[in-house]
Amino acid sequence: DAGITQSPRYKITETGRQVTLMCHQTWSHSYMFWYRQDLGHGLRLIYYSAAADITDKGEVPDGYVVSRSKTENFPLTLESATRSQTSVYFCASSDRLAGRQETQYFGPGTRLLVL
């Protein structure tokens, strides 16, 4: 009954380190998304996935890598973290109906600080 979960909830790391943020959903939704939220920018889409093994870039993909080997998991990796990647990261999932996106449901977020 967890819905969509993210881990860790808080992370502090140093510039240049690799960081992986996890996202897990229990609804078997086909679509999953990663956003970052920054003051003055609202929500910006980093990557999304339409199904297992299908991913695509969003607005701000540089410096991030995603994979989706299983429908329920969608990890986001910062290969070499930079201070500009300090942000709050949200994962979301949704289904598609009649060729249109349905409601997206969001996880609780991960607060990442890059020193």
Add this chain to the structure above:
Amino acid sequence: AQSVAQPEDQVNVAEGNPLTVKCTYSVSGNPYLFWYVQYPNRGLQFLLKYITGDNLVKGSYGFEAEFNKSQTSFHLKKPSALVSDSALYFCAVEGNNRLAFGKGNQVVVIP
């Protein structure tokens, strides 16, 4: 590409007064429109959506939204605001397999 605009950064309203949060959209074809609310240190929560049918859509927590095709607007409304409605509100429009979100409106309900 689809987009939404939320023209006001912050909306202040006295408790008990009507609350309106404005949103205009731009999209090709029939719009799917959404409103979300975000409380401090929480993820976004779905409030309501317009897909088709009645222009007045009712959602959670007493909120409703009015779809106006001629004005390309989808304003969120609540007849009587509560202090607990103080939060960040996002409008979104669907297109190209994704949602495009506005920058959000901070709503402050003053006791």
